[in-house]
Amino acid sequence: SQELEQSPQSLIVQEGKNLTINCTSSKTLYGLYWYKQKYGEGLIFLMMLQKGGEEKSHEKITAKLDEKKQQSSLHITASQPSHAGIYLCGADNQAGTALIFGKGTTLSVSS
Amino acid sequence: GAVVSQHPSWVICKSGTSVKIECRSLDFQATTMFWYRQFPKQSLMLMATSNEGSKATYEQGVEKDKFLINHASLTLSTLTVTSAHPEDSSFYICSAIGLSGDTKGGYTFGSGTRLTVV
Numbered sequence: 001s002q003e004l005e006q007s008p009q010s011l012i013v014q015e016g017k018n019l020t021i022n023c024t025s026s027k028t029l030y031g032l033y034w035y036k037q038k039y040g041e042g043l044i045f046l047m048m049l050q051k052g053g054e055e056k057s058h059e060k061i062t063a064k065l066d067e068k069k070q071q072s073s074l075h076i077t078a079s080q081p082s083h084a085g086i087y088l089c090g091a092d093n094q095a096g097t098a099l100i101f102g103k104g105t106t107l108s109v110s111s
Numbered sequence: 112g113a114v115v116s117q118h119p120s121w122v123i124c125k126s127g128t129s130v131k132i133e134c135r136s137l138d139f140q141a142t143t144m145f146w147y148r149q150f151p152k153q154s155l156m157l158m159a160t161s162n163e164g165s166k167a168t169y170e171q172g173v174e175k176d177k178f179l180i181n182h183a184s185l186t187l188s189t190l191t192v193t194s195a196h197p198e199d200s201s202f203y204i205c206s207a208i209g210l211s212g213d214t215k216g217g218y219t220f221g222s223g224t225r226l227t228v229v
Contacts, residue, residue: 031217039152040202042117042222088154090218096208098145099218103154 117221
């Protein structure tokens with residue numbers, strides 16, 4: 001079965017600093033999804049990547065998917081306290097199947 | 112955009128009772144619903160997949176007689192935790208996908224239900 005490894009498990013950065021979260025799949029994936037969550041709340045969709053080598057940006061967040069479609073990174077530029085939360089990567093291995101999630105990365109931003 | 116309404120957002124029940132959680136797709140037809148469980152400080156674990164009008168497919172280790180899933184219509188799926196025990200206390204969240212193009216990013220998540228069994 002597919003497994004997703006996320007790193008780091010937790011991260012504390014100073015406001016204004018850049019950071020990167022990585023997500024590695026044990027198998028070639030169909031689609032890679034990034035979500036943000038405040039613990040005990042619903043998921044906020046950030047981005048979906050589907051093509052090898054694809055890169056998407058929204059505000060200060062950029063996500064990339066490698067050519068082999070087994071690794072993705074989420075990069076936050078000039079972090080702010082509002083970026084704090086749990087970042088989850090999820091992947092499916094074919095259309096219409098459930099997303100399997102990594103263990104998440106807890107981000108804290110100190111001001 | 113696509114919205115899934117999940118109710119209740121939190122519930123406290125006594126040990127031995129049953130609790131029903133509902134997920135409704137408000138503006139699209141949810142052909143498939145997924146139910147997840149999340150323990151504190153952990154990620155989402157897939158419990159089951161349900162397609163409208165069919166029996167749910169449960170993941171290994173999930174008791175189908177304890178976690179009853181019904182997906183009787185294209186807009187409603189329910190998860191019933193039967194004879195709840197304190198170890199069933201958790202955060203439950205549903206996700207739905209619909210026909211191509213109906214849902215942003217493919218998957219729409221409910222806001223989750225925090226179940227506490229006392």
